[in-house]
Amino acid sequence: LCWLALSSAFMGILAAYGAGLLDGFGKSPYDLSPKGITINFLYLGAMVVGMETGRAWLLGTVFRERPVVGITLVSLCYSLFWFSLSRITALGEALEAVKFIGSIFLPAAAENVLISYLAFWGGALPAIIYRGVLLLSRWFFPVLPDLDWITQSLAGTFAPILGLIVVHQFLMSELYRSKRKTKEAGGLLGWLVFSVASVLLIW
DSSP states (O other): OHHHHHHHHHHHHHHHHHHHHHHOEEEOOSOOSHHHHHHHHHHHHHHHHHHHHHHHHIIIIITTTOHHHHHHHHHHHHHGGGSOTHHHHTOOSHHHHHHHIIIIIHHHHHHHHHHHHHHHHHOHHHHHHHHHHHHHHHHHOSEEEOOOHHHHHHHHHHHHHHHHHHHHHHHHHHHHHHOHHHHHHHHHHHHHHHHHHHHHHHO
């Protein structure tokens, strides 16, 4: 699961930089001085470890017997931490709402579903690896993709969904060999993954 998490994170990075070939690149807005890198690294490290440990605890204890409900609720709640709630209240025109949903909310939700899935099956470590690698690429690379909102919507949503499908298929094939009961429980998750992927791709 740790290797799958790392591979999924690299897929997300490649998708973003591949989209950057279409829309262009820009300089990083973050402080890349030695002091800035140190402060940001400590801040991000503490945030990621704390959030993903809490996520894994919730999914492993509170929602252990209800994985679909747990992954859905936890992903939705964690998605709200990806942006300021004032962004929602400031939405005016319909186009602004569509841009917000497409470029911010859907990528956040897709990313959180994948992270929650990793945390449910593997605990905090795979989730920390996936989230940490993505944040490292966004905060510490001097050049970042400067994407249009449509391109950002597609790249930010498609990459986590693809990672989720890959992780799910690999995990279910491995669990099927060791436990028939686990395969039956994973069937419902498979339908959930397929449904979400289909709706988002059609959108």
